[in-house]
Amino acid sequence: MAIKSQEERAISAEEDIILVRNSVKRVTALLNFSLVNQTKIISAASELARNTLEHGKGGRAIIQLVNDPDRVGIRLTFEDHGPGIADINRALEDGFTTTRGMGLGLGGARRLMDEFVIESKENDGTTVSVTKWIEKS
Amino acid sequence: MERIPILKFGDILLVTIQVDFHDRIALALQEDLTEKIVNLSAKGVLIDISALEMVDSFMGRVLGNIAKTSRLLDCYAVLVGMQPAIAITITELGVTLTGIHTALTAEAGIDLLNDMIKSKSNGKVHAKRQVAKWR
Ligand SMILES: Nc1ncnc2c1ncn2[C@@H]1O[C@H](COP(=O)(O)OP(=O)(O)O)[C@@H](O)[C@H]1O
Ligand SMILES: [Mg+2]
Numbered sequence: 440m441a442i443k444s445q446e447e448r449a450i451s452a453e454e455d456i457i458l459v460r461n462s463v464k465r466v467t468a469l470l471n472f473s474l475v476n477q478t479k480i481i482s483a484a485s486e487l488a489r490n491t492l493e494h495g496k497g498g499r500a501i502i503q504l505v506n507d508p509d510r511v512g513i514r515l516t517f518e519d520h521g522p523g524i525a526d527i528n529r530a531l532e533d534g535f536t537t538t539r540g541m542g543l544g545l546g547g548a549r550r551l552m553d554e555f556v557i558e559s560k561e562n563d564g565t566t567v568s569v570t571k572w573i574e575k576s
Numbered sequence: 577m578e579r580i581p582i583l584k585f586g587d588i589l590l591v592t593i594q595v596d597f598h599d600r601i602a603l604a605l606q607e608d609l610t611e612k613i614v615n616l617s618a619k620g621v622l623i624d625i626s627a628l629e630m631v632d633s634f635m636g637r638v639l640g641n642i643a644k645t646s647r648l649l650d651c652y653a654v655l656v657g658m659q660p661a662i663a664i665t666i667t668e669l670g671v672t673l674t675g676i677h678t679a680l681t682a683e684a685g686i687d688l689l690n691d692m693i694k695s696k697s698n699g700k701v702h703a704k705r706q707v708a709k710w711r
Contacts (some may be wrong), residue, residue: 453599464629478630478661482669485632533670543633547669 443504443511450488450517451497459488459500466513470573479551480513480571486544487517487567491556493538495519495565505570512553512572517564520564580605584614588689589620593655595627604637609642612652620689621646624682626657636671652677652692656685 446466448459463484468476484500491498505512524530531549536542540569545567550556553570559565578601583590589612591605609621623642625631631639643653644694666673677692679685 457596457598460630475661475664478659478665479629479668482630482632485630485634486669489632489634541633541637541671543670547633547671550668550670551665 441506443503443506446502448500448502448571449497450491450500450519453492456485456488456492459502460485461511462500462573463515466502468538470504470511470513472513472571472573476571476573480515483548483551483569486548486570487515490544490565490567491517491519491521494539495521497521506574510572510574512570514568514570516566516568518564518566523563523565524557524559525561527557531557567576577601577604579608584612584616584618584627587617587693588686589613589616589618589621590624591621592624593628595629597628597635599634602635606638606642606645610645610649612635613646613649618651619693621651621653622682622685623653623655624657624661624685625655626659628662630660630667631658631662631671633669633671636666636669636673640673640676643673647675654679654685654689654691656680656682 446462449455450459460481464477464481467480472480474525488500491500496519498517498521501516503514505514529535531545533546534542548569552571554570556568579600580591580593591609591611612618613621635665639655642643656679658678677688679688
């Protein structure tokens with residue numbers, strides 16, 4: 440897999456969630472994702488950026504355009520050095536929240552994207568990386 | 577701070593949500609609407625989301641809360657103009673929007689609100705008649 444382009448955005452305020460969404464939107468349109476898939480990717484980005492800000496106490500988003508021989512895709516990585524997640528499996532359950540959210544962000548982002556990788560260590564931080572692919576025509 | 581305008585047409589309040597629906601704007605809308613429903617004795621709220629390109633779980637919660645709060649204040653809320661791609665996405669996300677009335681267009685939404693307002697006041701007349709009979 441090759442990285443064709445990369446953009447980085449800090450997430451330290453609520454407005455940054457919208458900036459991340461807009462950057463993601465540009466890349467999904469560039470890749471010619473269907474409108475439904477663009478909407479899914481932007482929504483997943485919004486959920487994960489919000490987690491980085493709210494739970495991770497801020498961090499950054501890396502938006503990559505990735506390339507394989509037979510497909511192209513968008514990979515979104517959200518990193519923070521916040522409190523981390525004690526029990527990742529529970530955090531992924533629908534409805535589980537330690538704040539007063541809906542508890543749908545992590546599980547939802549996993550359903551909306553093709554690939555989902557989460558790494559988290561208590562008192563160290565969290566990294567979530569999601570990818571959606573589109574076949575080359 | 578920027579706020580979403582709330583227009584009044586008879587008994588109905590009309591809200592058009594703009595593209596950049598920040599969290600703070602969303603929460604302010606929830607407060608403003610609640611206040612206006614009470615102060616203007618509104619019977620219905622029409623929320624047009626056709627300009628939104630996505631609804632995440634936070635926005636879903638705010639929209640759901642607006643609908644629930646409206647009901648407690650004796651006011652109906654109808655959501656109109658949801659893009660099909662958003663309907664598909666929030667379903668997969670798991671946002672259910674239970675209890676929220678929806679219509680495809682603003683016009684259909686206003687009809688629905690008027691129907692609900694009307695059938696409720698008919699219901700009231702009915703209840704009074706019942707009471708009268710029992711006495
Ligand atoms: N970046 C993060 N850092 C620390 N904890 C996180 C992070 N992302 C998610 N979590 C934890 O996982 C839980 C579930 O997240 P999510 O599914 O997005 O639901 P919500 O954000 O509504 O609580 C959060 O309540 C939080 O405890
Ligand atoms: Mg979340």
